[in-house]
Amino acid sequence: MKYREESRIAVYFDKKKEYIARIKQLPDARWSYRLMAWHVPDNADNRQRFNIFIPELDAEKIRKIEQFSRWLQSRRYSDNTVKSYTDALKSFLLFHHEKRMEDLSNDDLIAYNNDYILKNEFSASYQNQVVNAVKLFFRTVENKRMDEVLIHRPKREKKLPNVLSKEEVKLILNAHSNIKHKAMLSLIYSCGLRCSELLALKPVHIDSKRNILIIKQAKGKKDRIVPLSDKILALLREYYKAYKPKAYLFEGQNAGQAYDDRSLQQVLKQALQKVGITKPVTLHWLRHSYATHLLENGTDLRYIQELLGHNSSKTTEIYTHVSTKSIQNIKSPFDDL
Numbered sequence: 001m002k003y004r005e006e007s008r009i010a011v012y013f014d015k016k017k018e019y020i021a022r023i024k025q026l027p028d029a030r031w032s033y034r035l036m037a038w039h040v041p042d043n044a045d046n047r048q049r050f051n052i053f054i055p056e057l058d059a060e061k062i063r064k065i066e067q068f069s070r071w072l073q074s075r076r077y078s079d080n081t082v083k084s085y086t087d088a089l090k091s092f093l094l095f096h097h098e099k100r101m102e103d104l105s106n107d108d109l110i111a112y113n114n115d116y117i118l119k120n121e122f123s124a125s126y127q128n129q130v131v132n133a134v135k136l137f138f139r140t141v142e143n144k145r146m147d148e149v150l151i152h153r154p155k156r157e158k159k160l161p162n163v164l165s166k167e168e169v170k171l172i173l174n175a176h177s178n179i180k181h182k183a184m185l186s187l188i189y190s191c192g193l194r195c196s197e198l199l200a201l202k203p204v205h206i207d208s209k210r211n212i213l214i215i216k217q218a219k220g221k222k223d224r225i226v227p228l229s230d231k232i233l234a235l236l237r238e239y240y241k242a243y244k245p246k247a248y249l250f251e252g253q254n255a256g257q258a259y260d261d262r263s264l265q266q267v268l269k270q271a272l273q274k275v276g277i278t279k280p281v282t283l284h285w286l287r288h289s290y291a292t293h294l295l296e297n298g299t300d301l302r303y304i305q306e307l308l309g310h311n312s313s314k315t316t317e318i319y320t321h322v323s324t325k326s327i328q329n330i331k332s333p334f335d336d337l
Contacts, residue, residue: 007042012120037120060101061093068137078221088126088133091116106147109134161288163322168277169289175271183239184250184264185271187213188283190232192290192308194219195265195283199258201249203240208233215309224309291316295323 010032011023020038023029026049029040040046057065065086072082095112096104109131117127138144164172169189176182188198197218205214211233212225228236245251250259268283287308294304305316 008039009042009046010037010039012037057090057093057097061097064101064137064141065090065093068141071140076221078219084129085133085136088130089137092130092134101142104138109146160322161292161318162279162281162285163292164279164281164285164289166293169286169293171275171277172268172271172281172286175274176267179235179239179242180250181267181271183235184259184267185286186232186235189286189290190229191226192287192294193226194287195261199248199250199261199264202247203245203249205249206233206236208237218309220309220311222309224306226307288319288322291319292322295319 023038023040026040026046029038031038068089069082069086072085077085092109092112095116096108099108112130113127116122117130135146138146173182173186173189176185184198187193187201188195191213193215197215200216200218201213205216206228207214208228211228211230213228215224215226217223243251245255247256248258251257252259252263265283268281272278272281291304291308294307295301301313301316301320304319305313308316310316
């Protein structure tokens, strides 16, 4: 697998405390939420440690992957999508490395699903991603269509978003005395931002006269605006005076470079430790909480859809299932017993 342009080895095992403790001792071992697996650097020591044989692709398949990548780039797919789709295609072709390109068919995609994705308990979203990538590759590069009816797709999971109470959010946002850390977490919640959107912000994206934040080329290559409260504006002014960022609103140790997403995750982790919250909170929980709290305050669902940058109203409607405002007014028949 590839992680930040670095070759890595994904490691799957039963989730036992002793196994997790052992892999944590390996240099640069990390956990991937997307793959739901640990991964370590792809080097000679780790290959020997895990007794790994990694097949290689022939020149023709490498050329095809590069051709697919160029096609995606020409169609202005995002860098993340290009990487995800080409990685998914490479994984599929590696699984069938002994087969010629022209011999690959629906049956091979089904075998990959059953014998690789399901066997290793990869997520349903990853399975869908692979199917989308392989289908698109064969249609655009190979000029051959996969049979939609025969392709095995996972049943869509109906998971509710994780939401924090307003009291918990307040604790998290006030946990740090460092003004930069406090401003980053506060802006994610106050504007419902994705982590990538926060880190891509530049000072010019703040329009203090109109009290709005301009989010440029976010997911789906869409621009949108969200309101900035007087309270968050005051916090941002205090932060700006202290740090005077040059290119990005939030920069790392090197001036002009965007703050690192892993460092931002650590900022949240430290805040949780300080206030004693043991839930597995992620930065995206703050975005979910923003949307849910807006809904509970009476904001129209259509406005929330615009603020979050959702294409479909169905995506936004999921917050109606976690809002407790109406549910709390329901009297349990147990109370009448």
